[in-house]
Amino acid sequence: MAFARYPLMWLAAMVASVGLLRAAPPDVAGTTQRPAASQHNEGAKKKDGFVRLVRDAQQRPAALQTAIVRYAKKPTGAGTTVDLVAAIHIADAAYYRQLNREFENYDVVLYELVAPENLKVPQPGDIPSNNPISLVQNGLKDLLALEYQLKEIDYRPKNMVHADMSPEQFAASMRQRGESVAGILARMIGYELSKRSKTSGGSNDMEILMALFDKNRALALKRALAEQFTDSEEALAAIDGPRGSTLISGRNQKAMAVLKKQLSGGPKKIAIFYGAAHMPDFEKRLSKELAMRPMDTRWLVAWNLKENPAAPQRAVPPDNKHPDRDGQGDPSE
Numbered sequence: 001m002a003f004a005r006y007p008l009m010w011l012a013a014m015v016a017s018v019g020l021l022r023a024a025p026p027d028v029a030g031t032t033q034r035p036a037a038s039q040h041n042e043g044a045k046k047k048d049g050f051v052r053l054v055r056d057a058q059q060r061p062a063a064l065q066t067a068i069v070r071y072a073k074k075p076t077g078a079g080t081t082v083d084l085v086a087a088i089h090i091a092d093a094a095y096y097r098q099l100n101r102e103f104e105n106y107d108v109v110l111y112e113l114v115a116p117e118n119l120k121v122p123q124p125g126d127i128p129s130n131n132p133i134s135l136v137q138n139g140l141k142d143l144l145a146l147e148y149q150l151k152e153i154d155y156r157p158k159n160m161v162h163a164d165m166s167p168e169q170f171a172a173s174m175r176q177r178g179e180s181v182a183g184i185l186a187r188m189i190g191y192e193l194s195k196r197s198k199t200s201g202g203s204n205d206m207e208i209l210m211a212l213f214d215k216n217r218a219l220a221l222k223r224a225l226a227e228q229f230t231d232s233e234e235a236l237a238a239i240d241g242p243r244g245s246t247l248i249s250g251r252n253q254k255a256m257a258v259l260k261k262q263l264s265g266g267p268k269k270i271a272i273f274y275g276a277a278h279m280p281d282f283e284k285r286l287s288k289e290l291a292m293r294p295m296d297t298r299w300l301v302a303w304n305l306k307e308n309p310a311a312p313q314r315a316v317p318p319d320n321k322h323p324d325r326d327g328q329g330d331p332s333e
Contacts, residue, residue, distance in 0.1 A: 050086040050279040052299070053226050056306075064088070064226040064303035066276055068102070069283075071292040080268050082259070082292060084283065085109075086276040088229070089149045090141045091302040096152030098300055099273075103159070107267035110163035110258055111155065112251065112274045114170050117162070122155045144225070145218035146303070163258035163272070165251055173246040184247065187239050216307070223305050240281070252281050256289065263290075 050069070056062040066086040072079060085102070088095075103109045113122065141148045154160075165173065174180070210220070240248045255272060262270060272282060286292040 050084070050276045051088070051229055053229065061223045061226050061305040063301045063305055064222075064229055065299040066302050067279075068271075068298045068300065069279075070295045070297075071283075071286050072295050073290070073292055075293075080263065081270070081295070082286060082290075083269075083271045084279050084286075085271045085273045086279050087112075087149065087273060088276060088302045090144065090146045091149070092304055093147045093152055094304075095300060095302045096147060096149065100152075100154050102300075103154075103157070103271065103273070105269070106159055106271045107269045108262050109160050109271045109273055110255055110262070111153075111160060112164045112255070112278075113162060114165055114167060114251075115162070116166050116168075121160070122150050122153075143218070144222050146222075161258065161262065163255040165246075165254050169254070170246060170251075173250045177243075177246060177250075179246055184239055184245070191239075219305065219307065222303055226303060226305060248278055249281055252278055252285060255282075256285050260289075 050067045052065050052067075053061055054063045054065055066088055067084070068086070069084045070081050071084065072081045083106070085099070087099075140146075239245060244250065252274075255274065259270065259272065274282065283294070
């Protein structure tokens, strides 16, 4: 059954973290809310990172959540702030509606999308491109009865600023680093093999197989896949490697250059809206390059995993107990 888990683990990581590609990078493929928030905090991990799986009192998956973490230079949080808004690229429609509302509160929102610099702003409902990652994301959207980020997020407001590579820059960076899609997959499989040698993955394999035959297949698959999303940051770190990669650190470097340019113009409240596994690297860059520290964290529900979702609830309030982000507080409190 081992073969069943590798593709799902890879897909989970890609969907959670690698980002949005509007056009396939040339010469790469062949080269060597308030209503979206959850109050179910029982059983979540103490150290959550930027994605966490929350369980109910019976330890059943209740919600897959992503973080909005605020950073500032001053201990009081006054002055310029930068929020890391972690994204999952296929999620509940309510999640994207909440994000649209959140973005209205920022002077600038820097967003990811590997696309030509002069490409028109993505329109709500845009059809994803035919590059492999977009095809995977769109296929999972249908399988899991979710929505696609490019269809639901409104990129038209003037505060939305593109902060990512063009396809040409992406391809050039991969060539310069000696990267290839095959190499990325090899690192991913190597990580998974190493992990499976230390833990037993059979139970998750069986859960995924059983989910395929469940009467509510979409919910069952989401619950099984959500277990793997919580590992996506570590998995993508394996892809990034010790010298970094175009996929994560290269694109983050581009976004940081755009951020610094925006900061020189005087905005006081900025968001970086990128895939969740980009966020640990962004956090390091904010600390090293801008001397910013985390101030508080809020959580949004990306996937509601209850069998009968109740009416929308108000957002989980900011967590101010732990500026070092080493513990995010205990969600079981």
